Amino acid sequence: MAPQTKRKICVMGFRAVGKSTITIQYVDKHCPDTYNPTIENTFQKVIKLGSREYSTEIIDTAGQDEYSILQKQYSVGIHGYILVYSVTSASSLEVVKVLNDKILNALGTEKIPRVLVGNKSDLEGERQISKEEAQSLANKWECAFCECSGKNNVNVEEVFKLMLQEIDKSQQPEQQQNSGLTIK
Numbered sequence: 001m002a003p004q005t006k007r008k009i010c011v012m013g014f015r016a017v018g019k020s021t022i023t024i025q026y027v028d029k030h031c032p033d034t035y036n037p038t039i040e041n042t043f044q045k046v047i048k049l050g051s052r053e054y055s056t057e058i059i060d061t062a063g064q065d066e067y068s069i070l071q072k073q074y075s076v077g078i079h080g081y082i083l084v085y086s087v088t089s090a091s092s093l094e095v096v097k098v099l100n101d102k103i104l105n106a107l108g109t110e111k112i113p114r115v116l117v118g119n120k121s122d123l124e125g126e127r128q129i130s131k132e133e134a135q136s137l138a139n140k141w142e143c144a145f146c147e148c149s150g151k152n153n154v155n156v157e158e159v160f161k162l163m164l165q166e167i168d169k170s171q172q173p174e175q176q177q178n179s180g181l182t183i184k
Ligand SMILES: Nc1nc2c(ncn2[C@@H]2O[C@H](COP(=O)(O)OP(=O)(O)OP(=O)(O)O)[C@@H](O)[C@H]2O)c(=O)[nH]1
Pocket: 013, 014, 015, 016, 017, 018, 019, 020, 021, 022, 032, 033, 034, 035, 036, 037, 038, 039, 061, 062, 063, 064, 119, 120, 121, 122, 123, 148, 149, 150, 151, 152
């Protein structure tokens, strides 16, 4: 069997957008009952994708806002970023834009594997951000995009699959790279 490929992924975004719910739903297959603001949690999961196995470390970070300083441990040794906003909160998308700028500045390159994730897609009646608006932002950033519901476990697997694919793509020679992947 091929050796496991190590991946370190950081889940970031504004407070209460659902970072922990998505992560715990994916790793432990359940939705937390109560809202507990996260300080920082690290999860380990072996993910099988096609013929490859990934030994994955997923860092669920504390909620950030536009004034948060990007901590050093979130800019060193991270393979990819899951940038979460809530489709019910326009300001959470603004925070993700600021976060994205901070990450790009800290790493000094635009070629960073990222997935833009619109969570709480089950709350259609409270929607403030359209899929089209977020998709066009992801196109501009040349990163992957999907919406999901951590609560209802819809598209959560896809978030992490897209992340691993984006990381793999970034490690291929330039000519083999396609534009950002999307799961609708
Ligand atoms: N309706 C709905 N609620 C959700 C969803 N995901 C999370 N929530 C709720 O949103 C609240 C915040 O969820 P968390 O997962 O703790 O959010 P977080 O981004 O980790 O929060 P911080 O640790 O404070 O940054 C909780 O009450 C969750 O139940 C979702 O997909 N749909």
